[in-house]
Amino acid sequence: MDIQLVTEGLEFPEGPIAMADGSIILTEIKGQRLTRVTPDGKKEVLVDTGGGPNGAAIGPDGAIYITNNGGAFEWLDTQGLCIPGPTPPSHVGGSIQRFDPKSGKLTTLYEACDGKRLVGPNDLVFDKQGGIWFTDHGCSTPEGRKFGGVYYAKTDGSHISRQRDHLISPNGVGLSPDESVVYVADTQLARLWAFDVAGPGELGPPPGFAPGRVICNLQGFNYLDSLAVEAGGKVCVATIINGGITAFDPDGSTEHFAFPDLLCTNICFGGADMMDAWVTASSTGKLYKCRWPRPGLRLRFNA
Template identity: 75%
Template sequence: MDIELVAEGLQFPEGPIAMADGSIILVEIQRQTLTRVTPDGNRETLADLPGGPNGAAIGPDGAVYITNNGGAFHFFEANGLNIPGPTPPTHAGGSIQRVDLKTGSVKTLYQDFDGKRLVGPNDLVFDKQGGFWFTDHGCSTPDGRKYGALYYALPDGSKIVRWRDHFVSPNGVGLSPDEKTVYMADTMLGRLWSFDIAEPGVLTEAAPLMPGNVVCNLPGYQLLDSLAVEASGKVCVATIINGGITAFAPDGSTEHYAFPDVIVTNICFGGPDMRDAWITASGTGKLYKARWPRPGLKLNFNA
């Protein structure tokens, strides 16, 4: 696969959005900003987002919605790579935020659920009705991990529901083309989950002792990060250690596309035929562009 380097020097980029004007909006987790990257690689800071902006998506009002992990990672350098490490002791929890692209103003929509602070919100996806599914990655502690969860919320700040919890490390989240399935990648397990949707924003009742359906567990030591869905229904998940993108078919079969970074964290689709793919290579702080073999699924909202 031919790949093009679009930008470098990014501070752990994630959450890319292919915008209608050809630019890419993404978060820089370590730099704590929402950033626009133009096709020629120039960068513009759109908003400062203290903590740890981890995921981004355009909502029905044209604003950018952010999953902010609250500074859940301590970054360190090893072998020339920028690596997200343990959670600092100062970490208090994360939030869901809204950024107005016209003014750069930031509003916090959610910080807690049922009286408990969100731990480390990670990624989000909007459905056709304008609500969004989001993951809480949890975080590490000196005594072990705080578990993560899968949520659904409305963009006006009026409703948040935790649908599944006690996951090891929820990360990427996406919807099937018919929006009858929500997919969720678990980083540490190298596992892609799927959950059946009964109606918008509502999951079907879980089977006894089974929080969801296992699409596939990757063999060996491979970690999963964020994801995007193809128009065909394949789920393209950024893969760490085995650096690249792993495309999962709904039947569990996979194919892997390598990229030059062991910490590949996300992919998004755009362009006239939806075959332009942008990939965040976060360990080296780079944004790549490639021609994908199949079209990606067009997201419900853009700006």
């Protein structure tokens, strides 16, 4: 695979969005900002978000919605790599934010669900109804982890519901092409979950004792991060330690594409044929572009 370096000097990039004009809008978690990267590699800060902006997506109104973990990581310099560390004592929780590119206004939509503070919102995807499926990654504590969950919310701030709770470390989230399945990558389990959708914004009952269906557990020591779905239904998950992108088929088989960073955190698709792919290489602060062997799934909304 021919990999092209688009830009570098980013502060732990994540949440890439392939825009219609060829630019990429992404988050910089350590930098606490939303940034546009042009095809020639130039960078423009769109807004300072505070906290820890992680996932980002265009909504039905053309605004950019951000899952902000609230600053859930301390940052470690390990052999010249930027590595997310423990949750600092100052962390109180995260939020869902909305950024209007036209006005430049940043607002907070949600900080809690049913009176329980969101811990560390991580990734999001819009369905055809214009609602938001998002994950809460949880966070670390000196005694162990605060568990995460899977949520659904409306963009007008009127509704948020917790659809699965007590998940170890839910991270990337995506929808199958027919939107009958919500896929969630669990970081620490190196597991891709599938949750069947019962209706708009509602997951079906879990199968037995498990919270969802297991697509695959990666062997050995790996972590999973954020993801994007291919048009044919494969789920492309950024892989940590075994740095790159792992494509999971719904039948459980996998294919790995290596990238030069131990902490690849996300992938997005774009271009006229949806076969251009951009990958965030976070520990080295780089954004790469390549031609993917198959087209990605076109998201419901873009700008």
